[in-house]
Amino acid sequence: MDRLDFDAARAVTRRRLLAAGIAGGGAVLAGRALGADVDLRLPGGPSTRAMTSDFPQKGAMILQRARPALLETPMEVFQQSLYTPNDRFFVRWHWGDLPTSIDVETYRIRVGGHVERPLSISLAQLLRMPRIELAAVNQCSGNSRGLFEPRVPGAQWGHGAMGNAKWMGVPLRHVLDLAGVRGGAVAVRVGAMDKPLVAGAPDFEKSLALDHARDGEVMLAFAMNGEQLPLLNGFPVRLVVPGWFSTYWMKTVDAIEVLASPDENYWMAKAYKIPTAPRASVVPGSKDFPTTPINRMIPRSWITSVADGATYGYDPVLPIEGIAMGGDVGVARVEISATGGRTWEPAALGREDDRYGFRRFTARVNVPRPGRVKVMARCTNTRGETQPMEANWNPGGYMRNCVEPVIVRLT
Amino acid sequence: MRAPSLAAIVLVLIAGSLFVLVAIGGGSRDAPKPVAAGAPPARSVSVNGFALTSTAVDLPDDAATYPPGPHADLVNQRCLSCHSASMGLTQPRLTAAQWAATVEKMRDTYHAPIAPGDVPAIVSYFTTLQASKPQPAG
Numbered sequence: 001m002d003r004l005d006f007d008a009a010r011a012v013t014r015r016r017l018l019a020a021g022i023a024g025g026g027a028v029l030a031g032r033a034l035g036a037d038v039d040l041r042l043p044g045g046p047s048t049r050a051m052t053s054d055f056p057q058k059g060a061m062i063l064q065r066a067r068p069a070l071l072e073t074p075m076e077v078f079q080q081s082l083y084t085p086n087d088r089f090f091v092r093w094h095w096g097d098l099p100t101s102i103d104v105e106t107y108r109i110r111v112g113g114h115v116e117r118p119l120s121i122s123l124a125q126l127l128r129m130p131r132i133e134l135a136a137v138n139q140c141s142g143n144s145r146g147l148f149e150p151r152v153p154g155a156q157w158g159h160g161a162m163g164n165a166k167w168m169g170v171p172l173r174h175v176l177d178l179a180g181v182r183g184g185a186v187a188v189r190v191g192a193m194d195k196p197l198v199a200g201a202p203d204f205e206k207s208l209a210l211d212h213a214r215d216g217e218v219m220l221a222f223a224m225n226g227e228q229l230p231l232l233n234g235f236p237v238r239l240v241v242p243g244w245f246s247t248y249w250m251k252t253v254d255a256i257e258v259l260a261s262p263d264e265n266y267w268m269a270k271a272y273k274i275p276t277a278p279r280a281s282v283v284p285g286s287k288d289f290p291t292t293p294i295n296r297m298i299p300r301s302w303i304t305s306v307a308d309g310a311t312y313g314y315d316p317v318l319p320i321e322g323i324a325m326g327g328d329v330g331v332a333r334v335e336i337s338a339t340g341g342r343t344w345e346p347a348a349l350g351r352e353d354d355r356y357g358f359r360r361f362t363a364r365v366n367v368p369r370p371g372r373v374k375v376m377a378r379c380t381n382t383r384g385e386t387q388p389m390e391a392n393w394n395p396g397g398y399m400r401n402c403v404e405p406v407i408v409r410l411t
Numbered sequence: 412m413r414a415p416s417l418a419a420i421v422l423v424l425i426a427g428s429l430f431v432l433v434a435i436g437g438g439s440r441d442a443p444k445p446v447a448a449g450a451p452p453a454r455s456v457s458v459n460g461f462a463l464t465s466t467a468v469d470l471p472d473d474a475a476t477y478p479p480g481p482h483a484d485l486v487n488q489r490c491l492s493c494h495s496a497s498m499g500l501t502q503p504r505l506t507a508a509q510w511a512a513t514v515e516k517m518r519d520t521y522h523a524p525i526a527p528g529d530v531p532a533i534v535s536y537f538t539t540l541q542a543s544k545p546q547p548a549g
Contacts, residue, residue: 066471103454198493
């Protein structure tokens with residue numbers, strides 16, 4: 001349309017909200033009913049967020065945004081459990097018209113595009129196909145964006161836009177082989193049920209190179225930690241792309257399209273682009289630099305047994321626990337420093353279920369006298385990549401992976 | 412009206428028998444779970460030891476609006492149709508140029524109902540709001 005018609009746009013919005021059961025139907029957000037705000041310690045603020053338990057199939061979560069939902073997992077959840085419980089797993093939607101009702105008998109996944117045999121797959125058919133299960137971290141591209149300095153616009157996440165789960169599903173390769181990928185195909189685009197609220201806005205779709213889509217690990221997952229997914233995490237089927245950022249982990253998958261040419265749609269060609277420089281890092285304020293779609297994850301680690309800024313009773317030995325991830329490969333080692341990075345001691349590593357999952361680490365730090373202690377953990381993955389001390393920077397606030405110090409006071 | 416053919420009658424009988432068989436438990440569906448009066452029974456598909464059950468949820472409404480200030484009405488009118496006020500209110504202190512880039516992205520890329528002439532007023536609302544807050548320590 002040439003001219004914006006605001007009344008028409010609002011009517012469409014209202015209608016779609018009503019159709020989606022968003023406006024008028026649901027309970028009004030209680031927001032601060034839990035009474036406990038959380039401080040994400042974002043430099044320069046605003047740093048506090050309300051806790052909420054108002055979202056369906058979700059426990060206590062950090063409320064970043066109600067509509068469309070952005071819910072962050074509190075750090076204590078990662079201390080309590082190596083696998084993030086489904087009801088505490090972070091939530092991120094792009095568009096306000098997201099599905100609120102799924103009928104498992106009529107749900108279909110359409111497979112088409114550059115294939116021999118277009119398919120329409122029911123959930124019963126999907127459940128009959130060969131299954132795989134693996135542990136994998138699902139981490140938002142912009143996890144920890146709120147800690148970027150200088151700050152950048154976007155969802156102002158702390159560290160909790162991530163979670164670790166055991167995913168069970170059908171390898172995407174199996175479905176592609178059933179449809180028969182035709183010669184000349186280069187990519188596979190995945191679409192979902194969520195839709196923009198306004199006409200003409202770019203529908204959220206993402207694509208993977210054909211070889212990646214057919215690697216046997218990328219899967220259409222119907223189970224998360226042994227149960228069906230919460231609706232806000234993509235029930236009934238989401239794409240799992242082990243080792244890659246969440247933006248590719250499409251929720252409520254209902255369309256798979258094999259492409260004979262690269263995906264030039266907005267969400268691949270314009271959004272979620274990172275500098276090609278190592279760790280996606282450029283000098284703050286930079287504008288003209290080569291970019292590429294965000295892709296694999298890199299190592300990170302977090303101390304979870306003590307909270308940054310907190311005070312604890314003094315003991316000469318401070319037990320430290322935390323979680324580490326290698327990115328798209330396994331964790332080789334985690335080291336701990338209480339000397340400002342001058343010396344590093346190896347931490348003990350817990351079991352590895354799959355190289356894409358979280359790994360627990362434990363260590364004991366000697367504290368000669370009461371006072372302020374800075375403890376740091378750094379992870380090295382099996383590719384030899386080590387978390388650096390310095391934070392990266394890019395205008396999108398993507399791919400933070402520096403060492404995250406925790407400063408505690410022992411009295 | 413023509414009488415139905417024998418084939419049609421046979422088909423209806425077969426279909427009816429199948430329906431009865433499924434209804435008495437011949438299919439793979441789980442027994443419906445007890446639900447609140449008025450709600451349709453949850454349906455399931457269960458194959459190879461895993462069941463998926465139909466799910467419907469109500470999402471909480473968010474009545475929060477942007478706080479008062481010059482052009483607040485415009486901001487509420489233009490920005491709340493797509494997202495909660497918290498999206499703007501949790502942003503760090505941004506320059507007018509950063510706010511303008513953000514608002515223009517909402518208009519040009521995400522098709523927010525924002526006229527070109529609205530951009531300066533919306534930018535002014537956010538920069539004024541942020542300037543009115545004391546710079547936090549640290």
